[in-house]
Amino acid sequence: xxxxxGKTAAARAFPVAAKEALGNAQLRRNxxxxxxxxxxKRALRVEEMPDWQQLRDTASAIxxxxxxxxxxxxxxxxxxCERAGGQVHWARDADEANAIAVKIIRGFAEDGAQEVIKxxxxxxxxxxxxxxxxxxxxxxxxxxxxxxxxxxxxxEPSHIVVPALHKNRVEIRDIFRREMNxxxxxxxxEELSAAARRYLRERFLRTKIGISGANFLVAETGAxxxxxxxxxxxxxxxxxxxxxxxxxxxxxxxxxxxxxVFLQLLPRSATGERMNPYNSLWTGVTAGxxxxxxxxxxxxxxxxxxxxxxxxxxxxxxxxxxxxxxxCPVYRETGGLAYGSIYSGPIGAILSPQLxxxxxxxxxxxxxxxxxxxxxxxxxKIDIPEVLIHLRGRLVREEQKTLxxxxxxxxxxxxxxxxxxxxxxxxxxxxxxxxxxxxxxxxGGELRNLPGLAGGWTKFRDLRAIPKKSFRDWxxxxxxx
Amino acid sequence: MSTEAREEILGRIREALAVEVLDPAASYARxxxxxxxxxxxxxxxxxxxxxxxxxxxxxxxxHAANEGEIAATVTQAMQHxxxxxxxxxxxxxxxxxxxxxDVRRDEGLSTAQIEGVDAVLTACEIAVASTGTIFLVHDGAxxxxxxxxxxxxxxxxxxRSQVVGTVPEAIRALGARLGHAVxxxxxxxxxxxxxxxxxxxxxxxxxxxxxxxxx
Numbered sequence: 145x146x147x148x149x150g151k152t153a154a155a156r157a158f159p160v161a162a163k164e165a166l167g168n169a170q171l172r173r174n175x176x177x178x179x180x181x182x183x184x185k186r187a188l189r190v191e192e193m194p195d196w197q198q199l200r201d202t203a204s205a206i207x208x209x210x211x212x213x214x215x216x217x218x219x220x221x222x223x224x225c226e227r228a229g230g231q232v233h234w235a236r237d238a239d240e241a242n243a244i245a246v247k248i249i250r251g252f253a254e255d256g257a258q259e260v261i262k263x264x265x266x267x268x269x270x271x272x273x274x275x276x277x278x279x280x281x282x283x284x285x286x287x288x289x290x291x292x293x294x295x296x297x298x299x300e301p302s303h304i305v306v307p308a309l310h311k312n313r314v315e316i317r318d319i320f321r322r323e324m325n326x327x328x329x330x331x332x333x334e335e336l337s338a339a340a341r342r343y344l345r346e347r348f349l350r351t352k353i354g355i356s357g358a359n360f361l362v363a364e365t366g367a368x369x370x371x372x373x374x375x376x377x378x379x380x381x382x383x384x385x386x387x388x389x390x391x392x393x394x395x396x397x398x399x400x401x402x403x404x405v406f407l408q409l410l411p412r413s414a415t416g417e418r419m420n421p422y423n424s425l426w427t428g429v430t431a432g433x434x435x436x437x438x439x440x441x442x443x444x445x446x447x448x449x450x451x452x453x454x455x456x457x458x459x460x461x462x463x464x465x466x467x468x469x470x471x472c473p474v475y476r477e478t479g480g481l482a483y484g485s486i487y488s489g490p491i492g493a494i495l496s497p498q499l500x501x502x503x504x505x506x507x508x509x510x511x512x513x514x515x516x517x518x519x520x521x522x523x524x525k526i527d528i529p530e531v532l533i534h535l536r537g538r539l540v541r542e543e544q545k546t547l548x549x550x551x552x553x554x555x556x557x558x559x560x561x562x563x564x565x566x567x568x569x570x571x572x573x574x575x576x577x578x579x580x581x582x583x584x585x586x587x588g589g590e591l592r593n594l595p596g597l598a599g600g601w602t603k604f605r606d607l608r609a610i611p612k613k614s615f616r617d618w619x620x621x622x623x624x625x
Numbered sequence: 626m627s628t629e630a631r632e633e634i635l636g637r638i639r640e641a642l643a644v645e646v647l648d649p650a651a652s653y654a655r656x657x658x659x660x661x662x663x664x665x666x667x668x669x670x671x672x673x674x675x676x677x678x679x680x681x682x683x684x685x686x687x688h689a690a691n692e693g694e695i696a697a698t699v700t701q702a703m704q705h706x707x708x709x710x711x712x713x714x715x716x717x718x719x720x721x722x723x724x725x726x727d728v729r730r731d732e733g734l735s736t737a738q739i740e741g742v743d744a745v746l747t748a749c750e751i752a753v754a755s756t757g758t759i760f761l762v763h764d765g766a767x768x769x770x771x772x773x774x775x776x777x778x779x780x781x782x783x784x785r786s787q788v789v790g791t792v793p794e795a796i797r798a799l800g801a802r803l804g805h806a807v808x809x810x811x812x813x814x815x816x817x818x819x820x821x822x823x824x825x826x827x828x829x830x831x832x833x834x835x836x837x838x839x840x
Contacts, residue, residue, distance in 0.1 A: 174820075181821035198660040205656045213649040215638040228804075234631040289827060290818040306818060313819055333819040337827050344828065349736055365804035375774065375814035375829025382770045383736065393634065398653055400803040404796035405660070407809075418678065419756035419792075419811040422829065424770075426806045432733070433769035433806055444634045451641035 147446035148238040149270050149499050151300070155484025158507040162474075162482040171310055175302075175479040178309040179470040185416025186467060186521070193412070203405050204525040207461035210398055211451065217363040217396045218442065224366025228428025230438045237445050242276035245388055248439050249282055249353055252386050261348060263372065263380040264288035265357025266304055266464060267390050267443060269486040273355070284355070285347055287376035289340050296323040302480030302488065305414045305466035310479045344376070354384035354435065358391040359463065360406060361440075364399040367427040368440065371410060373420050381424050387435040392443050394460040406463060409523035413465035446499035455534050459494050461524040468518035468528060474511055483508060490518035494531045502538060509535035553597050572616070579610050662793040664755060668785075671754045675788050676837070678757025682812025683825050685834040695721045695782060695838060699746055702780050702834045708743035712776055714768035721746065721782065731772055739771055744778035745830075750802065752788045753795045756811060759783060759835070760795060763806040770806055779810070779830040784838045 155161070165171060190196050210217055222232040233248075235241035249260065260277065262268065262284050274284045274295075286295040293308035294301050297319040301307030308316070317331040324343050329335060356377065360369040368389055370377045381387055397406070411420040429438050450456045469475045469489030480488030485496035485505050493512055496505035509532050512518075518528040543549035564574040585591050591607040593599065601607060613621075666674060679686055685705070689698045700723040703711065710727040712734075722728055729742055748766035749759045759781055761767045773779050789795050796803070814829030825831060 178821050195660040198658075202656060202658050202660060209649075209652055209656060212642060212647075213652070214642070215635045216649050218635070218638075234627065234634050236630050236633060240630060287828070288818070289816050293818070306821070308818060309821075316819060333822045333824050336819055337816055337824045341827055348828070349740065362803070365801075367804060373814070374816045374827035376827070378770070378774050378808065379828055382774055393638075398649075400800075401796055403803070404793040405658075407796075408660075408792050415817060417811075419753075419758045419809070421682075421811050421813070421815050423807075423809040425803060425808070427804050430763075430769075430806050433763055433771075442634070444637070448634060448637035448641055451638060 146237055146239060147500050148272065149445075149496050149504070150272060150486040152485045152496055152500065152504040155505070158482060158484070158511045161484060162478045162511070165478040165482040170312070171479055172477065174310050174312050175476060177312075178303075178306060179476050182306075182416055182466075182470045186413060186470070187416075189412040189416050189418060193408070199405055199409055200523055200525050203409055203463075203523055204461060206397060206402050206405060207524050208458075210396060211394065211457055211460055214393065214396070214451065217398055218393055220363040221361050221366055221396050222442070224363070225361075225368075225428055225440055226366075228366050230366065230428040230440055233439060233441045235441050235443045235445070238271035238443075239276075241271045241390060241441050241443050241445070242273055244441050245273060245355070245390070246276060246280045246282070248386075248388055249277075250280070252353065252437065258282040259285060259347070259351050260353040260355050261285050261287050261344075261351045261380050261384065262291070262355045263357070263370065263377040264291050264307070265355070265390060266301070266486060267357050267392055268355065269301060271390070271443065271445065273390065285344070285351065287344055287348070287380060288372075289337060289374060289376075292340055292344075293319060296320070300481055301486050303466060303469055304464050304487065304489070304491070310481065344379075348376075348379045348383055351383075352385045354380040354387045356380055356387065356389045358389050358395055358440075359410065360403065361391060361396040362398075362400050362403070362425075363396055365427055367400070367425050369403065370424045371407075371420055372422050372424075373415070375422060378422055378424055381426065382434050384435050386437040386439075388439045388441065390441045390443060392445070393447055394462075410463055410465055413467040413521065413523045446501070449501065450498050455527075455531055456498055458526045459491075459498055459531060461526050462491055462495065463524055464491075465523055467521040467523065471517040471521045473513060473515060473517065478511075483511065490528045490532075491526070494526075494528055494535060497535060502535070502542065506539060509539060557597060572614075575610065575614060579612070582609055660793070662791060662797070664790045666754070666790055671790050672785060672788060672837070674790070675752060675754035675757060678754065679812070679835055682757055682815075683833075684757070684812050685832065687834060687836045689782075689836050689838045691840050692718075692720060692838065695836060696723045698836050699723050699780055700726070702836065703744055703778075706743075706778065706832070708778060710742045710744070712739060712742040712745040712772055714747065714766050714772060717746065717748065717766040717768075731768060736771065736775070740775045742776045744780055745772050745776040746780045747773055747782070749781050749783050749787060750807075751795045751798055752783045753790070753792055754788055755791050758792075758795075758809050758811045760799065761808045761810065762799070762802050763808065770808060773808070773810075774829060777830055778832040778834065779813075780834045780836065781810075782836045782838055785840070 290308040302310040313331040359371045411417045475489040487495045493508040514529045564570045586609045594602045687698045750762040751760045813833040816827045
């Protein structure tokens with residue numbers, strides 16, 4: 145089995161990529177602007193909900209409950225979807241999901257001709273389905289405006305909800321001019337979206353196969369729910385003769401009634417709207433309405449491993465609203481591409497490494513200040529800072545198992561610190577030693593340019609010198625000990 | 626279909642959840658739901674709320690005092706943009722259809738035929754005031770899904786009695802109807818993908834008109 149999340153295996157470490165992103169003033173302006181707009185809209189729409197915290201509590205409880213009975217609900221969904229004429233497939237990893245999709249498409253299209261229309265699905269980016277389709281001679285057409293911008297610009301998505309948020313209107317105009325052969329196109333957003341409409345309209349009408357993701361699977365009915373704004377989702381799930389929905393196993397919810405919670409939380413968190421323009425809900429196939437053949441691919445790709453540990457399991461509660469990205473002081477400076485994963489920002493920093501058993505995206509748990517803004521805005525209350533710390537711990541323990549890690553400066557320093565914290569006598573001795581040692585680096589009560597590992601700290605931050613007299617010394621000198 | 630993959634994934638889940646042996650139904654019933662299911666508004670305030678939300682999302686609003694006024698109101702809504710042809714589901718009440726309109730009844734129309742129509746007229750299932758959302762359950766007078774997708778103008782008749790206050794009220798009223806094909810519509814098609822500027826009308830209908838029928 146090979147778990148793969150986008151192109152993380154080839155990604156640079158976050159600090160390296162982040163440094164480059166920070167040097168790109170245009171990128172930073174674009175990301176600041178977009179995240180500011182969404183954050184403000186979200187705040188407005190959340191403020192008008194007096195029961196927001198109660199909704200979060202219930203959403204979190206529903207997700208926790210579902211994950212604790214995931215086998216039960218997946219089987220229930222599968223049964224009901226098949227009863228309604230859908231076909232359910234199970235994929236252990238990315239390659240298996242892609243192989244299933246390719247096989248279904250080849251089996252469906254008589255003449256081998258091959259185009260599919262796609263509505264935004266991060267899961268398909270996770271398994272790199274477009275690469276697999278193209279390798280099989282099938283042309284995927286992305287239909288979400290932002291995904292089109294990414295696809296036509298040969299770019300990568302930088303946000304879960306607004307994948308092209310790192311591009312401004314002029315950059316988008318240039319991509320469209322080039323790729324759609326429209327030299328006269330202006331950068332007016334209305335004109336750009338009208339160009340996308342014209343470009344896709346005929347493709348929507350002629351393409352026989354659609355691929356979608358899903359926001360929710362309802363176990364009770366076997367229904368699939370897609371949440372969107374542009375109408376391209378409705379096109380993709382309605383017009384083709386055959387539809388394939390690729391979805392992570394954690395997207396199942398027990399009952400239709402649970403939608404009353406998530407359909408209030410998701411749009412407000414994702415785009416700051418009371419409700420997004422369209423939600424589509426369908427169950428299997430309906431005679432005379434929509435695709436006559438419908439397949440669901442249930443994807444594991446590392447998810448089941450997260451179930452074992454209750455804290456790690458929280459990560460699977462995510463409904464991909466992107467609120468944590470917009471709130472994150474790190475994401476807001478670097479944008480999403482620096483994370484090297486299609487899942488960026490705080491949720492990406494915990495999801496990407498965990499799905500891959502910490503084999504890739506190992507720098508991401510450190511791409512955070514642990515300020516907690518992500519947890520505060522999370523509609524399903526994932527304690528992201530807690531998970532980040534947990535993952536840092538796992539990484540350190542893994543590192544300690546290797547000889548290089550065991551004898552590394554950081555480990556030796558930490559071990560020494562741990563020892564000295566164990567007894568007051570040793571701690572005081574260490575303090576005296578440090579007080580003598582710091583004389584070389586102290587200027588005006590601040591330590592600067594410390595050597596070795598500690599230099600990493602003082603390079604960017606102030607560090608107060610250890611005072612001549614500690615509190616304990618003073619206490620003793622006052623004769624109160 | 627590989628039952629091997631299915632068994633392996635379910636096996637991994639069961640192994641990971643080794644300690645969880647509780648009855649799902651009992652544990653589901655214990656989930657606390659302390660959020661509002663109603664905003665406690667009067668019927669009048671609820672309608673005002675609904676209209677306010679519709680306006681907020683660029684939906685055009687017309688009023689009909691009763692069933693008999695719907696046809697004339699549809700004419701008005703279509704005149705607005707000089708539209709001629711009108712698409713309706715087979716089951717839509719003939720009384721709603723304006724005399725003289727170029728009517729296309731859906732008795733198995735092709736996608737190309739639907740694409741060529743100016744406007745579509747439908748009923749709705751229920752509407753939510755707090756979010757300005759219309760629920761279509763795609764049968765009867767609400768038509769199959771493609772009818773309200775391709776024409777550029779969707780005219781939807783909402784009866785006052787169909788407007789509820791909140792999303793939970795609508796979801797609970799819909800009950801088993803949520804096992805059918807359902808579309809919720811909140812304003813015309815829109816995108817904010819370009820610098821977070823809301824642009825009306827991308828792929829779905831660029832105009833949405835609600836005719837609020839008082840009885």
